[in-house]
Amino acid sequence: MTGREAPSNLELRANIHKRMHISSTSPGSRKHAVNKRYNRYAVGRIIEPVTTPVNNAATKGRKGKISNKNAAAGTDAANGTTSNGSAGFSEVDSEAALKGSLTPAGKPTADNSLGLDIEANDVGYIATVQIGTPPRDFKLLVDLSSADLWVGGEDCHSEGGGCGNHVFLGAGSSSSFVDTKQQFQVTYGSGAVAGDIITDDINVAGLDLKAHTFGVAAVESVDFSSDQTPFDGLMGLAQSQQALTLVEALAKSGLIEDAITSYKISRLADGKNDGEITFGGLDETKFDANTLITFDNVNRDGFWEGGMTVSVNGQDLELQDRTAIFDTGSTLIIAPDADATAVHQAIPGAKSDGQGGFTIPCSTAASVALTFGGQTFAINPQDLAFVPVDPDDPTGDCLSGIASGEIGDAKEWLVGDVFLKNAYFSTDVTKNQVSLAKLV
Structure with missing residues (x-):
């Protein structure tokens, strides 16, 4: 259209x-x-x-x-x-x-x-x-x-x-x-x-x-x-x-x-x-203005995308030149297979299901964080543990909110609601920029 x-x-x-x-x-x-x-x-x-x-x-x-x-x-x-x-x-x-x-x-x-x-x-x-x-x-x-x-x-x-x-x-x-x-x-x-x-x-x-x-x-x-x-x-x-x-x-x-x-x-x-x-603007009651960062959109196809780094429990995974496409219409985070594997290798108790998905302990306290423009945004462990594999056992293994998949570029992630619930975010068509801030 x-x-x-x-x-x-x-x-x-x-x-x-x-x-x-x-x-x-x-x-x-x-x-x-x-x-x-x-x-x-x-x-x-x-x-x-x-x-x-x-x-x-x-x-x-x-x-x-x-x-x-x-x-x-x-x-x-x-x-x-x-x-x-x-x-x-x-x-x-x-x-x-x-x-x-x-x-x-x-x-x-x-x-x-x-x-x-x-x-x-x-x-x-x-x-x-x-x-x-x-x-x-x-x-x-x-x-x-x-x-x-x-x-x-x-x-x-x-x-x-x-x-x-x-x-x-x-x-x-x-x-x-x-x-x-x-x-x-x-x-x-x-x-x-x-x-x-x-x-x-x-x-x-x-x-x-x-x-x-x-x-x-x-x-x-x-x-x-x-x-x-x-x-x-x-x-x-x-x-x-x-x-x-x-x-x-x-x-x-x-x-x-x-x-x-x-x-x-x-x-x-x-x-x-x-x-x-x-x-038309931002709702200042929703975020800490001191944490607001703005960066250029690097996508040429109409999507909203920015450069990022990834860490787990405070340790940088050293994934170089990674970018994230932001998407409210996507529930999960989808990462290239090697990146998704690296993230879950750093999460105690994580396992691959062999089909691009991962499980993690429902009780996980692991802190997976994405950094944009020098500002780090941690994903709440509750968002990371998306849903129990067995609904009768909410203390067992949960489906991870990060899965693997092909996004296009080998270093490109799709960052959906699992992350976006943890930040205030804004897009500006005129400036072709994205803004993120920590919630209050």
Whole structure:
């Protein structure tokens, strides 16, 4: 939909496992097995491609600061420990993994912000916007590694029938809906969608964006059409090339100061539900300003990526020239096989499953940390111990939040929510920069 051909190395990224799902092995059984981890990297393209290269030139711009609606609210964000102050896996996550439902976000603490609902045990983060005339609520998965916004259409179909228990958009429900008759198709590692490019009005955190261009899917794979999928579409916030992303359109329309998007994603076990996405600036109540670092985006394909180093329990693993692609739509961290192996060799009790995954003790207190721009961000051990291999034994082995996979470059990592829950982060399209800070 962005109008650019996917670079050849992105085809490799279709093999990345991104989202975690838990499904029962038999009806009524308490034993649960981890299914595929899915990829949402878009390797498809619009039918009429545009070959103009992505513009990465850093132009003049300023980081905006967002005013607080409640200066006292939301200041107790995750502090790097589990909800009870102990290391390792939380039973709260186990119950959420089994139920697979959404935990609603609290009220955002900054203007121009949307709360981020938590999917299952921190599997994904979902924002609600209003689309159409009259406006109706649509739940959108926030995805930092794609640049397309789409929702299901009124004529949507999938294998075996319709597109599930979701909200759909079309001329029958919105008087401001305009179909351009141009087609789009996007293929993700977890499935695919195809349909028409349309324009319609979108309200984002009280900001009225008129005639925004995005996709309405006439066909969805079962990964998106399933009743168990708790969102109605995707909000891609990588850098666009042709069709503007939501934040770029808000900035172009003068509704926000600059095309800045900032994120605080919550850890379910903390019970704070204070996740939010902020458009046009940063929410200063969420981070320690003294730890804020900003660095250039080194990716030329539209993703958000920066150089990093890796340590375990304070010891630098001496992995040279590594970079990280940041992605809210990815649950885990995916590292090249040799790097993932090196990390787990430094974690007591870690084992390889022989298929790209690793297990670690659910009670691990290992400190895996990533350093960007001289600032080190530790991953909470509770995030590292993603889910028990046996749900009846939460004190045994857990699936590690770091797995191995091909991202493209041999030194390139995909850094998902396992890490991002431990930092406040922001992207700036105008400056082509990324910012990170420690949570407060």
